[in-house]
Amino acid sequence: MTANIPDPMLPQVYRVQRVRREIPDTFTMELEPADGSDIPPFATGQFNMLYVFGVGEIPISISGDPAKRKPLVHTTRAIGTVSKAMRELKSGDVIGVRGPFGSQWPIERALGKDVLIVAGGIGLAPLRSTMYQVIAEREKYNKVVLLYGARTPEDILYRREQERWRAHFGLEVYVTVDRATGAWHGSVGVVTKLVPRAPFDPFNTVALVCGPEIMMRFTAAELEKRGIAAEHIFVSMERNMKCAVGFCGHCQYGPNFVCRDGPVFQYSHVQSLLTKGEI
Amino acid sequence: METLEPILAAHPFFEGLEPKYMQLITGCASNVRFEAGTYIFREGEAASRFYIIRQGKVALETFAAQRGSITIETIEAGEVLGWSWLFPPYRWHFDARVVELTRAISLDGVCLRTKGEADHDLGYELVKRVAQILMQRLQATRLQLLDVYGVHTRGGL
Numbered sequence: 001m002t003a004n005i006p007d008p009m010l011p012q013v014y015r016v017q018r019v020r021r022e023i024p025d026t027f028t029m030e031l032e033p034a035d036g037s038d039i040p041p042f043a044t045g046q047f048n049m050l051y052v053f054g055v056g057e058i059p060i061s062i063s064g065d066p067a068k069r070k071p072l073v074h075t076t077r078a079i080g081t082v083s084k085a086m087r088e089l090k091s092g093d094v095i096g097v098r099g100p101f102g103s104q105w106p107i108e109r110a111l112g113k114d115v116l117i118v119a120g121g122i123g124l125a126p127l128r129s130t131m132y133q134v135i136a137e138r139e140k141y142n143k144v145v146l147l148y149g150a151r152t153p154e155d156i157l158y159r160r161e162q163e164r165w166r167a168h169f170g171l172e173v174y175v176t177v178d179r180a181t182g183a184w185h186g187s188v189g190v191v192t193k194l195v196p197r198a199p200f201d202p203f204n205t206v207a208l209v210c211g212p213e214i215m216m217r218f219t220a221a222e223l224e225k226r227g228i229a230a231e232h233i234f235v236s237m238e239r240n241m242k243c244a245v246g247f248c249g250h251c252q253y254g255p256n257f258v259c260r261d262g263p264v265f266q267y268s269h270v271q272s273l274l275t276k277g278e279i
Numbered sequence: 280m281e282t283l284e285p286i287l288a289a290h291p292f293f294e295g296l297e298p299k300y301m302q303l304i305t306g307c308a309s310n311v312r313f314e315a316g317t318y319i320f321r322e323g324e325a326a327s328r329f330y331i332i333r334q335g336k337v338a339l340e341t342f343a344a345q346r347g348s349i350t351i352e353t354i355e356a357g358e359v360l361g362w363s364w365l366f367p368p369y370r371w372h373f374d375a376r377v378v379e380l381t382r383a384i385s386l387d388g389v390c391l392r393t394k395g396e397a398d399h400d401l402g403y404e405l406v407k408r409v410a411q412i413l414m415q416r417l418q419a420t421r422l423q424l425l426d427v428y429g430v431h432t433r434g435g436l
Contacts, residue, residue, distance in 0.1 A: 179350070181347055182376070197355065197358075214422075215427045215428075
């Protein structure tokens with residue numbers, strides 16, 4: 001007897017329900033299986049391979065609520081051939097989906113501890129699922145702190161949602177931008193500047209960090225300076241994933257395949273690789 | 280009467296400083312409060328003080344023609360505002376605009392500079408501490424210059 005597990009290399013047909021512009025160049029797509037079934041369960045931090053038929057396939061992290069059976073939600077930035085074609089999709093169009101793939105944010109390791117989420121730019125997308133999960137299970141954690149950095153006030157992702165999170169009694173949200181005019185009343189400075197004054201206990205915290213690699217490197221260094229052990233810091237790596245199941249080797253990262261062993265890694269496992277120009 | 284010494288001593292900027300120096304520094308300190316929208320100092324003015332921010336937010340700004348005021352960074356609770364008091368020509372390099380009601384401890388930089396010249400151990404301690412802030416600001420500025428959220432980053436497929 002053969003188990004009814006979909007072939008991981010065979011895209012399932014999904015239909016676009018909605019494409020929503022978030023900030024310049026960045027959009028969120030809501031998808032549902034074309035056959036009316038539920039989306040496969042996923043863990044926060046995992047990604048799917050999204051296939052724009054006739055154009056190409058790219059990996060995109062899942063940014064929706066893991067507790068919901070529909071829709072499947074992805075946020076990405078339209079800067080390459082495939083993602084630009086994806087942005088042009090309309091409600092009712094079809095798209096191929098393979099996944100979910102990869103490792104997850106180890107949120108279970110934060111039970112009873114402080115949860116520190118540090119995101120930069122579109123790096124908040126892979127962590128939004130975690131935010132949903134943490135909010136749903138709020139009583140399981142001690143402090144929950146989100147530090148978010150963006151390029152300018154106009155580039156703040158999920159702005160309204162962040163305002164709701166900020167208003168949530170059990171969440172501490174701090175936002176900073178790299179540059180601003182006098183009209184912005186929030187913080188200005190890089191996201192690492194938020195670390196020294198963020199309210200968490202460094203000896204009882206699990207930190208989840210996602211953003212450009214260089215931002216994660218500087219952030220992790222700042223977190224270590226504050227006292228969080230490298231074993232309690234997790235980062236989400238991005239590489240050019242093709243097969244997504246560890247066959248093709250496109251996303252090899254030192255001894256790891258990012259698609260199979262990542263994208264979420266314990267910082268101490270990749271720390272030495274982050275400063276290498278070529279691996 | 281309660282003095283500012285325990286508050287200053289608890290601040291990272293003064294951490295580990297000998298008690299005799301703490302007493303001296305406290306003598307140069309006073310509590311200040313700035314309303315939102317006011318300026319603590321303006322670019323080009325004489326820099327004679329610096330501030331330990333206890334509460335609030337101050338924007339360091341510069342004015343660019345056709346762009347208006349640009350915020351370089353904000354200085355917030357727990358941080359130190361101003362280092363131009365220690366180095367010639369003792370002029371502020373930016374405007375310091377109060378974004379939110381700010382409570383701070385103001386320190387007389389001229390007084391400290393004079394005492395630091397007279398007692399080089401104190402002078403060295405002050406320079407070391409200000410240099411630490413300069414290093415942090417330089418690192419942050421470098422990261423800002425890298426424009427890490429530009430189009431060359433995450434999601435470029």
